[in-house]
Amino acid sequence: MKTKLGLLYGGKSAEHKVSLQTALAVIRALDLEKFEIHPIYINVEGQWIKGPELSGPVDNVKALEFSNDNQLSPLSLAPSLFHAEKQEAPLDVIFPLLHGPNGEDGTVQGLLELLNVPYVGNGVLASAAGMDKVMMKNVFAQAGLAQVNYVAFIKSEWEHSKEEAYSKVEAELGFPCFVKPANLGSSVGISKCTNRAELETAFVEAFQFDRKVIIEEGVVAREIEVGILGNDYPECSIPGEIVPKTDFYDYKAKYEDGDTALIIPADIKDEEYEQIKEMAIQAFKALDCSGLVRADFFLTKDGKALINEVNTMPGFTPFSMFPLLWKHTGVEYPQLIERLVELAKERHQEKQ
Numbered sequence: 001m002k003t004k005l006g007l008l009y010g011g012k013s014a015e016h017k018v019s020l021q022t023a024l025a026v027i028r029a030l031d032l033e034k035f036e037i038h039p040i041y042i043n044v045e046g047q048w049i050k051g052p053e054l055s056g057p058v059d060n061v062k063a064l065e066f067s068n069d070n071q072l073s074p075l076s077l078a079p080s081l082f083h084a085e086k087q088e089a090p091l092d093v094i095f096p097l098l099h100g101p102n103g104e105d106g107t108v109q110g111l112l113e114l115l116n117v118p119y120v121g122n123g124v125l126a127s128a129a130g131m132d133k134v135m136m137k138n139v140f141a142q143a144g145l146a147q148v149n150y151v152a153f154i155k156s157e158w159e160h161s162k163e164e165a166y167s168k169v170e171a172e173l174g175f176p177c178f179v180k181p182a183n184l185g186s187s188v189g190i191s192k193c194t195n196r197a198e199l200e201t202a203f204v205e206a207f208q209f210d211r212k213v214i215i216e217e218g219v220v221a222r223e224i225e226v227g228i229l230g231n232d233y234p235e236c237s238i239p240g241e242i243v244p245k246t247d248f249y250d251y252k253a254k255y256e257d258g259d260t261a262l263i264i265p266a267d268i269k270d271e272e273y274e275q276i277k278e279m280a281i282q283a284f285k286a287l288d289c290s291g292l293v294r295a296d297f298f299l300t301k302d303g304k305a306l307i308n309e310v311n312t313m314p315g316f317t318p319f320s321m322f323p324l325l326w327k328h329t330g331v332e333y334p335q336l337i338e339r340l341v342e343l344a345k346e347r348h349q350e351k352q
């Protein structure tokens, strides 16, 4: 029996285009002897559109951007409704290939829980907590994981007394510091500040994207990432290192310049890797993750690892860090996808 796999991609988000590329790559990698592929496209207006079942790989992303004459209510993904008009079996698993708010943050996961459809990746709690950097860091602190110092403000607190907010940052963190919207990714809205004037500009910038911002102590460190795969028994990939050519790994370095080096495996000491691996698995468990996570670390000169964040739906094209880490660990892209689908089924069965 083939697995009926629904691919959910696109989305009303800054990462719409990235998601389309990911969907194209996943479709190319899937073994059609094992999978029936059912595309579900979310256009930039946020409409859900059901595509035809795919009988082979598609040439380019254009073929995946369906026009909105076959709109689908998200609720009709419920097993009792999907395909109901054709009396066909419902989808077995949905793979959300979405990043950022309304994709990676627990909202889509909540919908799929309600509908009782198995889905790939993290559940509601881990997705939501992983999307909010303040919540995530509070959980890490509670788990005793080493990380940089941070403070947070909601917009109304800042508006009430900007002076107090800036003074608190200067007193508790000093410069340089990083100002970030709490709920984003891809470095959108993030600034590095080396003085008070830059701090003021950075707050204004970050509050354009979110009602909550986090400010972190800046560290001088190498950036090491690992991939975690599994449910109750998570496994860790070999480490990778990011070496941006810019001052930090900003949006431009991620999507425009493309000359950031990804070094796999990262050239770090065994004991440094052991430390990172242990922390990554602890972080995965602390947030109650499932399926996959990419954990990002800072490694200081004296060999101390600090966890920066986890990403519950990391970049997933074949050229993204997470799939590359697993490729070098011995799991090729098609096997990685199959493993994630298995993990989704396994978790769903446990809940029944």
Ligand code: ATP
Residues within 6 Å of the ligand: 148, 178, 180, 184, 185, 186, 187, 188, 190, 216, 217, 218, 219, 220, 223, 248, 249, 250, 296, 308, 309, 311
């Ligand atoms: P993504 O989800 O795409 O990995 P993000 O938007 O969640 O990114 P972060 O990973 O938190 O953002 O930060 C982006 C980059 O900014 C880091 O990779 C690093 O280069 C730099 N950076 C962030 N925080 C700090 C810090 N506290 N000290 C030094 N550099 C930092």
Ligand code: MG
Residues within 6 Å of the ligand: 184, 185, 186, 309, 310, 311
């Ligand atoms: Mg992130």
Ligand code: MG
Residues within 6 Å of the ligand: 099, 100, 184, 185, 186, 311, 313, 314
């Ligand atoms: Mg992200």
Ligand code: MG
Residues within 6 Å of the ligand: 296, 308, 309
């Ligand atoms: Mg990151």
